[in-house]
Amino acid sequence: MAQVHHISSQHLTLERIGTILRDKYTLALSEEAEERIVRCFEYLQQKITNTHQSIYGINTGFGSLYDKKISPADLEQLQRNLMMSHACGTGEEVPEEVVKLMLLLKVQSLAYGHSGVQLQTVKRLIDFYNREVYPVVYQQGSLGASGDLAPLAHLCLPLLGLGEVYFQGMKIESRHVLEMFGWEPIKLKAKEGLALLNGTQFMSAYGVYNLLQAKRLSAQADVVSALSLDAFDGRIEPFNQLIHQVRPHKGQLETATTMRDLLAGSQLTKQEKQHVQDPYSFRCIPQVHGASKDAIHYVEQVFLTEINAVTDNPNIFPDEDEIISGGNFHGQPLALALDFLAIAVAELGSISERRTYQLISGQRGLPAFLVAEPGLNSGFMIAQYSAASIVSQSKQLCTPSSVDTIPSSHNQEDHVSMGANAATKAYQVMHNTERVLAIELMNAAQALEFRRPLQSSAPLEKLVQAYREQVPFVSTDRVLHYDIQQSIRFLRAYTL
Numbered sequence: 001m002a003q004v005h006h007i008s009s010q011h012l013t014l015e016r017i018g019t020i021l022r023d024k025y026t027l028a029l030s031e032e033a034e035e036r037i038v039r040c041f042e043y044l045q046q047k048i049t050n051t052h053q054s055i056y057g058i059n060t061g062f063g064s065l066y067d068k069k070i071s072p073a074d075l076e077q078l079q080r081n082l083m084m085s086h087a088c089g090t091g092e093e094v095p096e097e098v099v100k101l102m103l104l105l106k107v108q109s110l111a112y113g114h115s116g117v118q119l120q121t122v123k124r125l126i127d128f129y130n131r132e133v134y135p136v137v138y139q140q141g142s143l144g145a146s147g148d149l150a151p152l153a154h155l156c157l158p159l160l161g162l163g164e165v166y167f168q169g170m171k172i173e174s175r176h177v178l179e180m181f182g183w184e185p186i187k188l189k190a191k192e193g194l195a196l197l198n199g200t201q202f203m204s205a206y207g208v209y210n211l212l213q214a215k216r217l218s219a220q221a222d223v224v225s226a227l228s229l230d231a232f233d234g235r236i237e238p239f240n241q242l243i244h245q246v247r248p249h250k251g252q253l254e255t256a257t258t259m260r261d262l263l264a265g266s267q268l269t270k271q272e273k274q275h276v277q278d279p280y281s282f283r284c285i286p287q288v289h290g291a292s293k294d295a296i297h298y299v300e301q302v303f304l305t306e307i308n309a310v311t312d313n314p315n316i317f318p319d320e321d322e323i324i325s326g327g328n329f330h331g332q333p334l335a336l337a338l339d340f341l342a343i344a345v346a347e348l349g350s351i352s353e354r355r356t357y358q359l360i361s362g363q364r365g366l367p368a369f370l371v372a373e374p375g376l377n378s379g380f381m382i383a384q385y386s387a388a389s390i391v392s393q394s395k396q397l398c399t400p401s402s403v404d405t406i407p408s409s410h411n412q413e414d415h416v417s418m419g420a421n422a423a424t425k426a427y428q429v430m431h432n433t434e435r436v437l438a439i440e441l442m443n444a445a446q447a448l449e450f451r452r453p454l455q456s457s458a459p460l461e462k463l464v465q466a467y468r469e470q471v472p473f474v475s476t477d478r479v480l481h482y483d484i485q486q487s488i489r490f491l492r493a494y495t496l
Contacts (some may be wrong), residue, residue, distance in 0.1 A: 006030040007111045007126075012307055014300060018212055020104070021097075026130045027104065029111060029122065037114025037122055041189075043318035044116035048075070048190055055314070055323055058116075058191045079193030083160060086153035089138030094151065094202075096166065097135050098427075100157055101205035103129040105307050106196070114310045114317065115195040120240045120463055121186050124159055126280075133177050136164040137202075144331035144401075144419030147312065148202030151420070156196040161185035191316075198312035207303045210338070213430040214296050214314045214345050218289065219438065220256060221348045223463065223496040224263040224441045225285050229278075229356045230287060230456045231447035233364045236260070238270045238283045251293030256286040266457040275364070281354035288351050295344035302337040335402035335419030342426040346394040349433035352440045353387040359443045360384055369447045377477045380443055383484065394432045397425045412476035438487035442471065442480075449473055466494060 005020050010029035019025070029037070044058070054060050054069055094102075103125055109115070110122050128135070135158050141150030158174035159164030165174045180186060218306050228234075239259045244252050263269050277283065314325040360380050362368035371379030401422035407414040448456060454462055470481050470490050 002026045004028050007033050007107055007231060009033070009112065010107060012027060013304065014208065014211055014215070017104070017208060019156065021100070027107065027126045029126065031323070033111040034119060037111060037117065039121050040113040040116050040316050040318055041118055041233040044316055045189070074427045076188060077189035077191040079190065080160065082193035082197065083153055083157060083188070084162065086149045087163065089141040089150040089154045091138050092136040094139055096204045097138055098209050099134045099155070100129065101208055102137065102201045105201045105204050105208070106152070106155065106199060108307065109201065109310055109312065110195065110201055112310050114315045115312050116191040116316045117195045118186070118189055118192065121152065121159065121192060121221030124186055127181070127183070128158065128456060131181065133158070135173060135174070136166065138226055139424050141143050142202055142420035143336055143406070144203060144417035144421070144478045145203060145329065145415070146413055147198035147329035148200060148420055149197050151202040152199060154199045156396050159186040161202070162190070176254055192302045195312045198329045200306060200311045200329060200331050200334060203338070203419045203423045204303065204306050204426055207334055207338055208307065210341055210423070210426045210430050211296070211303060213302055213434070214341060217348060217430065219297055219435055220491055220496055221289055221352060222258045223262060224352070224437050224444060225289070225355060227448065227456065227463065228261055228440060228444040229282050230263065230266055230268045230460060231451060232278070232282060232359060233268060233273065233451070234278045234282045235273055236263060239279070239286060244286060249290055249294060251290030252286045253290070254293060260283060262459055263457050266460070268304050268451055268456055271454065279354070279358055281351050281358060288347060292344040292348050294341055299337040299341045302333050306334060331417035331419030332402070335417035335422045338422035338426045339398070339400040339402045342422070342429040345433050346398050346429050349394055349436040350391050352377060352436045353384070353391045356384050356387050356440045356443045359447045366447055366450055370443060370450070371477070374476065375477055379474065379477070380437045380446065380480070383439050383442065383480055386484070387436045390432045394429050397429050401425065434491060435484070438484055438491055441467065441491065442483055442487045445471070446474055463494070463496065
């Protein structure tokens, strides 16, 4: 029987989200969340009935049309028109794992009871999540301010029986899924379209996914680099705790400790060295990997605040009898953090590629390009080319999005975050760095075989043994594309 995660005011953590996704939890609203949603909705409906004041997005137009008053008879059509007109997404489709997170995070934000939506609207979003009905959303279209308008319009169109969804591996019109489950299309009430479209769930979902990957890649970079160090006959002294205690950046200290633990008991580390120093890509692993760890930690704090927040507009406060139009939809905190995250993870790939180059360079008793007969065999020559190409692309992707802004809506929305572009670029950097680390692992495992019969440490030998079950030693040239792909799959599956 599926485990259930109850949406409530309880603080969501990355670890909790990881568990929900990994163990395939279903979602349900807690009793307190239902009460907050209903109370806010009833307050708003009463407020609309009893006031003649203009309330932005509820009885007025949107954006620069804020000064256009809408008659009570047209309030529901206003919200439906909003949903349709804002569905202007284009480009590649958002990956299913990110759409799933968008649904979860949109429900979480609406459940705080400051958005004025119907209870059935939130429950239908939960139905989509639980039944694995994933709306077709497009990567391009959001400015990262006023909320992720275009992507969220596509996420929520199926509530109305519009747009397309993926269900059981097939892309179909959403009205067919509604018919299949006997669901009536939602009739949007005042403010609901705005509540669904305003919000940062596109940026947030990408950010959460990217963070989960970044934390994994950061840990894997330590392990793979330790294997490379041993295979390169590197020195252990740069990881001595005394060095790091006098420059005590948290990530640096943590990385040095991890490296000492990973290499403890290695025969290769203990053997006498002919060289007195290693290249920076080995010697400075704690400083470089550690800086990325600290950056990832900062980004995590930003996103934990965001995913446990209300990000639509206007915000409704029944207890205070206030409806306040502000800017909680602005993605600037996320845009800056996503740019930083991309840079931090790209650097893990950048230093990884340099270690790969050192391994194939024919130094320290290793054969050129890590094959026994270089010349006849090219060995791992071009795998390093591939890593270099990927690293170069990541550097280009790290040009920050957050420094750009283009005014929109008749200059009413005159400063935007471009956080959505930062989100999709960071997503690509995560996958790029994963590929580069997989290539380093392939090279490090190959290089280690030329050190036999000496053994590395117990955890690293266990890693190599498991890896060799998937990727055999390369004795003569073969198509390495398949080895790289298998190495990527290995990193995704193996608990280091």
